[in-house]
C-alpha cells in the first residue's frame with residue numbers, strides 16, 4: 200500500500216498549524232496541552248524546518264542550524280517542552296574571532312566581553328557598563344529610527360574594531376545590519392551576553408526526535424509530507440484549510456510558513472484590506488545563507504584547542520554588511536562538531552556558514568550554478584586550511600548548500616534564513632485583526648527568529664489562539 204499522509208485525517212480540528220519548524224511545533228504542543236485538537240501539517244518529510252540535519256554516505260550527520268543560541272532556550276524548553284530536552288542544552292565555551300583587526304577567544308558573555316573591551320580594546324570601564332546597560336534595557340517600544348550603527352557610534356565613537364567584535368556574530372545570528380533598528384541588535388546581543396552561547400548535545404536529530412515524542416504525548420496529529428495549499432476565509436474568519444486536495448474545517452490556523460507566502464499565497468491578497476496589503480508589500484525578506492558541510496574520516500579528530508567551538512573568520516580589512524553578503528566571500532563562521540556533540544559517535548564535522556543574497560544564486564544558469572557551488576567548496580577548504588592545515592587529507596565528504604537549497608526544503612521566499620526584516624513583526628502580529636483566527640508564528644522581525652525567538656514566538660501565539668478560541 201502506498202504511504203498516504205492523509206490517512207485517517209479528521210474533518211475538523213480546533214487549530215491547524217501550518218509548518219513544523221520550531222515555532223510551529225511549539226505552538227502546536229502548547230495548544231494541544233491546553234486541550235485543543237491540533238493538526239500539525241509539515242510539507243517536508245521531517246519536522247524541524249530550518250532546525251534540521253541530514254545524513255550522508257559513510258555515516259556522516261550534519262547539523263544545518265545548530266551553531267549557537269542564548270541560554271534562554273533552557274528555560275523555554277523546560278517550560279514548553281520537557282526537562283529531558285532542557286537538560287541536554289550545554290554551553291559552548293570557546294568562541295573565536297580571527298580577522299585582520301584582532302584574533303581572540305572568548306566565552307561570549309558579559310563578564311568576558313567586559314574584560315576584553317577594557318583590557319584589550321582599552322575602553323574605560325564606565326563606557327563598557329553604560330553600553331551593556333543600554334543594550335539590555337532596549338525593548339520593542341523604543342525609538343526604531345535609532346540604528347545599531349548609531350548605538351555603536353554613541354558608545355564607541357570611531358572604533359571600527361569594536362563594532363566588528365560586537366556586530367559580526369549578531370549579523371550571523373539573525374541577519375541584522377548596522378542600518379537596522381538598534382533594538383534588533385540590543386535584544387539579541389543581550390540574550391547572548393547574559394550567559395554565553397549554547398548548543399544541544401545529541402544534535403538536531405535528537406532534539407527533533409524528542410520534540411516529536413512530546414507532540415505525540417500531547418495528542419497533536421502530526422502529518423509530514425503534507426503541504427497546506429490554501430487557507431479558506433469566510434466573512435472575515437478562518438473556516439478551513441486545504442491540504443493534499445482535502446479540506447479540513449477549523450476555526451483557527453497558525454502559519455509557521457514564510458510571512459509573505461502566508462499572506463499572498465496561502466490566503467490571497469483579496470482577503471486583506473488595502474492598507475494591510477501595502478504594509479505587507481513593504482516588508483523586506485531577511486538574507487539567506489550558504490553552507491559547506493565537511494565530514495572527516497572516521498577517527499580523524501580535530502583537536503578542540505586548535506579551533507574552538509565556533510570561529511568567526513574573516514579576511515576583510517573591516518566589518519561591512521555588504522561584504523558579509525557578497526558571493527566574493529571574505530567572512531565565514533566555522534562550527535566545529537566534535538564527538539561530544541553526539542556522545543558515542545567518533546566523528547568530527549565542520550560546517551562553514553556565510554550570509555548570502557538569494558539573487559546572486561537564483562539568476563545563475565544551471566552550469567554556472569554548479570560551478571559556483573564547487574568554487575564555494577574549494578574556497579572554504581582554502582580558508583579552513585589556515586586553521587586545520589591537512590583538512591583536505593582528513594576529509595571524507597563535502598557538500599554545499601545555497602539560498603536555493605534553503606528555499607527548496609523550507610519554501611521560504613528568497614531562501615530567507617531569518618524570516619523578515621524588523622517591519623515584518625508588526626505585520627505578523629496584525630494578521631488576526633484582519634482575519635479572525637489567522638495567526639503567524641514564524642521567523643520574523645529579526646527578534647522573533649533564531650531557535651529561541653522561534654520557540655518563544657510559538658508560545659506567544661499559542662496563548663493568543665487559545666484566548667481567541669475561548670471567545671469564539
Ligand SMILES: Cc1cc2nc3c(=O)[nH]c(=O)nc-3n(C[C@H](O)[C@H](O)[C@H](O)COP(=O)(O)OP(=O)(O)OC[C@H]3O[C@@H](n4cnc5c(N)ncnc54)[C@H](O)[C@@H]3O)c2cc1C
Pocket residue numbers: 217218219220221222223240241242243246247248249250263264265266267268372425426427428455456457488489490552605608609610611615616617618640641642643648649650651653654
Ligand atoms: C544556515 C542557517 C544557520 C542558522 N543558525 C542558527 C543558529 O545557530 N542559531 C539559531 O538560533 N538560529 C539559527 N538559524 C535560524 C533558525 O534556524 C531559524 O530562525 C528557526 O529555526 C526558524 O524557525 P521557524 O519556526 O520560523 O520555522 P522554519 O524553520 O522557517 O520552518 C517553517 C516550516 O514550515 C514548513 N512549511 C512552509 N510552507 C508550508 C506549507 N504550505 N505547508 C506545510 N508546511 C509548510 C517548512 O517546510 C518548514 O518546516 C539558522 C538558519 C540558517 C538557515
